[in-house]
Amino acid sequence: MPYLELKDIFVQRKGEIHLDHVNLSIKKGEYIALLGPTNSGKTSLLNVIAGLKKVDSGEIFFENKNITFMPPEDRMVGYVFEDYNLFPHLTVLENLLFGVKVRAGNIEQATKEALELLRMMHLEGREDAYPNELSGGMQQRVSIARAAVAQAKILLLDEPYRALDAKIREQMRREMRQIVKALGLTCIHATHELEEAMIVADKIVVMNEGRIEQVATPEELFNNPKNYYVATSIAENNEIYIGSNKNKEFLPGLTLENLLEKTNQKISVKEELVALIRYSDIDIMEIVEQSMLYTQKPDMFQKIEQQKNKESIILKGKVVNTRLLGEYVRFGVKLTSEPSTTLYSKHLLNLAMQNYKEYEGKEVQIRIPYSSIKIFKK
């Protein structure tokens, strides 16, 4: 049974469509990430759930009850904004208890719970501090604790880390998931960052121009992107034009016909097609072999590599450029045979890459697993 269900939600303002017939169903205790660029509808969707934005048509159900027209204050939704929205003149504890006081709830019980939450969130002893005495990360935890104390049934987070430094953001993401899971909250978290969505969420909702493009676990999303939009928004891809001819070689020695046979796929070729291959799916053989130098278990390594070779196309090329990108190194390889496209290969750093620049101008072999070549209409 879905906990929260959105049915055919449509919202427009001044002729501009904010949400375009959105259907989404969320289970209790799920951590959902809404992933999309600015103006893709993430914030609109959160606002609709919180009751801060009226829908033009469609219905919202919460625990099977229609809440489409329920005022926001009755929805038991905890909304954590980018700037945390804590009352600056209240202490941490007073902030946590604010909602309970307004509702004339049991203060004694709530205080006990609040102190327990602060302990869980590593904020023990900070109950009398004012928000401006806390770091951004701490303020955010307080803001989540407040939603929990107010017995929010759904936690909504809108780009919660935008204001934080990159390094702190990394820590916060993991902490956030742990906290939400430990409290058993149902959470919807809007972000424009793929890695953030991947780290925090059970399921990712990919949004684009007010529509939902795909709902999937991080792994499903990566292995089976539904369309061109999703595939290109979750990774950097080499894009190769195929057109509508099944028998034309789009890579040296490989036609669409061959590929479909090797991967047991059926695609009807009516439209113009393109092949997408992720930078990170292409191996440069010399570099893979080099990393063997470092292992004490060469047999196991060899076995894995042989298996990969069998399931891949191996092509000759020349490295035409290299670039260090933080924890990745990227190589541009121009294929020797026609069609002599330049393909990019992106490798997570390894020890063999200290000499990555020496590969410039070198002849290399690249390996592309057949299963990593995805065909889409554009």
Add this chain to the structure above:
Amino acid sequence: MPEIEFRNVTKRFGEVVAVKNLTFTIYDGEYLSLLGPSGCGKTTTLRMIAGLINPTEGEILWNGRPIHHLHPSQRNIGYVFQNFAIFPHLTVWENVAYGPEVKGFPEKEVEDLVETYLKLVGMKGKEDEYAVSLSAPDKQRVGIARVLASGAKTLLLDEPMGALDQQIREKFQDELRGIVKKLGLTAVHVTHDQSEAMAISDRIGVMKKGEILQVDSPLNLLFNPETIFVNNFIGEANFFEGIVTSEQEGYLKIELYSGEIFTVTKPTHGFLPGDRVVIGIRKEFPIIYPSDGLSRENYFSGIVEEDRFVGEKRRVIIRLKYDQLIEIKNRNTQQSFKHGDKVDIEVPSLAINVFPYPKEGLAEAVSVT
């Protein structure tokens, strides 16, 4: 000849120490970036080079002479800001011509200068457009042409890509580095973006809390960090405590508190048997195998806690002896483990960095705040 030399430079604002005892050199013709978390003192450092503020202690030498002997106008410095210091109501041409005209250059020379630099930054053909109507990258191109036309030999860049979209940044980085190298300029570039610093710089100075921890090539920062902070700030690393058990010509054998033995083949110096040390292991380097039950040197054994797919890699968290955790970024996304799987983790001996145990404690040494 060293161009800009910092000697024990400290800057205080009231009680706050913004920059502490900086000593480093920016060489002639070098592209140097200053990288660090917000509040680390990188912009203060840049402003001192520009002469916008003065050090509280220490001195900055300019070609061997104390900088305060030079009027800011004699320093030939061009300052490029994130938010494009250009005149919005002037055309592209007028913006670039402004500096040389103020200096009273003859008309022909102004024209030549403007033409040269507009061509260099790829803005030829857009001379008559108003600055206000330009795209963000074009505004920044004009900003750079403008400081170059005023005769700048040293470029100071404060987050110059801050307002540019991710897609255009890489191209812009290449353009900017190309211009600096072509003209033989010296550039000092402040950024918080690691990829940007790596792509654009000859060397990067990593700063933390007002101090400069290491000034080095991007590759050396990645592979040979000198401090625990740098090892974890440039990427991410796991840290374990142990004791040096033997030392031979700089090669160490280390026994962790949890009992594992590691051989370090990367040369070290100054460590002796009995020293308390921390080893740092970047999260990309270890290799995970299903356990075969044997124990070896340079291996951990553990039980998989979580294996999470995060796009182009998997993040695997493994519980080791005594509830220690290690996190590994696994490029092999086809290799997945289940919670509870027994695994062996190989740490190549060249992947281990050794640090003396920090006086301030491990957590503080890693912390960015």
